Amino acid sequence: MFEQNYHRSFRTLALFALALCSLGWLASCGPMPAPAVKKKPAPKKVAQKPAAKPAQASPKTANNNANDEPPSRPFLPQVPESDAPIKPRKAGTLSDLVKRGEATQNDLPELDDGKIAAAGIRKLTGKHLILYTDVPATVEEVQKLPQIFDLAVPELCKYFGVDPSKLEQWKLVGCLIEDKPRFQGCGLYNGDVPDFPNGFHKGSQFWLYNQPSDYYRRHLMIHEGVHAFMSHWLGGAGPPWYSEGMAELLGTHEWDGQQLKLGFNPPDKTQVPYWGRVKIVRDEYAAQRGMTLLDIFRYDGQAHLKNEAYGWCWAATSFLNQHPQTREAFLALKTDTQDRSIEFSRRLHEKLKPQWPEIAEDWQLYVMQLEYGYDVARAATVRKESVPLPAAGATVNVAADRAWQSTGFEVTAGKTYEISASGRYQLAREPKPWMAEPNGITIEYHQGQPLGILLAAVTSPAAAVNAISPLATPDIIGTSGRLTPRHNGTLYLSLNDSPSKLADNSGACTVQIREVMP
Secondary structure, eight states, X not given: OOSSOOOOOOOOOOOOOOOOOOOOOOOOOOSSOOOOOOOOOOTTOOOOOOOOOSSSOOOBOTTOOBSOOOSOOOBOOOOOOOXXXXXXXXXXXXXXXXXXXXXXXXXXXXXXXXXXXXXXXXXXXXXXXXXEEOSOTTOHXXXXXXXXXXXXXXXXXXXXXXXXXXXXXXXXEEEEEXXXXXXXXXXXXXXXXXXXXXXXXXXXXXXXXOOSSHHHHHHHHHHHHHHHHHHHHSSOOOSHHHHHHHHHHHHOEEEOSSOEEESOOOSSGGGSTTOOHHHHHHHHHHTTOXXXXXXXXXXXXXXXXXXXXXXXXHHHHHHHHHOTTTHHHHHGGGGXXXXXXXXXXXXXXXXXXXXXXXXXXXXXXXXXXXXXXXXXXXHSOBOOOOEEOOTTOEEEEEETTSSOEEEEEEEOTTOEEEEEEEOOEESOOSSSOOEEOTTOEXXXXXXTEEETOEEEEEEOTTTTXXXXXXXXXXXXXXXXXXXXXXXXXXXXXXEOOOTTSOTTOEEEEEXXXXXXXX
């Protein structure tokens, strides 16, 4: 929602076993266990293969034909794109928007503090936030909320490129509520404030219900603060997916008691109790209600009356904010936030259209494999111009700290290719370097296969249009294997690892590719 925001809590604690499935695609905190920490191999420990990770397709057994057709479509049917002309954005700069905000930054409600105190409501004051609450003073973390909000403001300025000196006098009034009637009776919750499940923002005020975790209470406060900041200093918050997505993206934070980091990518659910956005996306995908980016762009003002929309909007903004092909265009949206219509999203899509099939393919993999700490930048597929594989074959290197990587060579449907690999590479740094070879190491598994094993797939820009990406169902190669593609395309290779654990990998393996007789 735009200047009026409803938020539902995410308290579902039931375990949900997600099925492995495949999908169709348009070129467009819960109870899940955190990914296991990589451990060095124990010499006498017998490796046991854990259940394959949910919400993703599994690699095929070695030497199967590439690009087998998927049996099902766990994504919602795609609505065709409009062919109407795209309306240009309104003229104006970020500086123009900030000047408008400066003119009204002291527009606060008139309140009777005596009457408020008589109702049993305390007043906590910071530089940028006056917070009224009836939560008992014994809840120590509540006392820190104005301080935390004050730390959030310069972080928001930095992200959106607003001069923090312009906000010296900017202040909001917030209410953290346990007993709603108290606030209604003293002028803090008037008739123009609708019923809401968790949080609501209007003008220079926001209202929150108290939450069961310190983290989620802070998250909602920052979330509503993002809405207030964007509405005031950027002239608006954009359409629903962007408005709520940005509040979710920047509201997701890390707080160590001294320093605050916004836009935090939590490595496990224990750091963000009751947040639940990763679980929403995983559950929705498992229920065959996966969303493409274009689906999310079409959310209307009623979409966020349902919990699921918050998960998808966080996922979309997190992906677009980090992906190398989208980050620049995504960050530029801050000057277009006055437009709340579908034209905002259509302009973004048009700007990215030349790369959209590639972006959509990476989004597909993101949704299928989403987990805490997913490293969008390193997991982004490494693509390059490709040429036909030379008759004598070719040799390439495959880096361990990236996901799928193009070999730069085209292969032909029906022909057979022999792929052989050698070398050693590192898959972890702690507690000591964990070395692997192309057959992988069986002390730990990812997607049901040994960690670090060499995988192969054949794809093309058209391969993931209205179909599952071949990168989602690769062939297992190891030190040696044969591949007979069903479709023409470029050969891609990857060393099997979680997309959340690529940062501590290093080194590469050497791979030889040549055509052979079947």
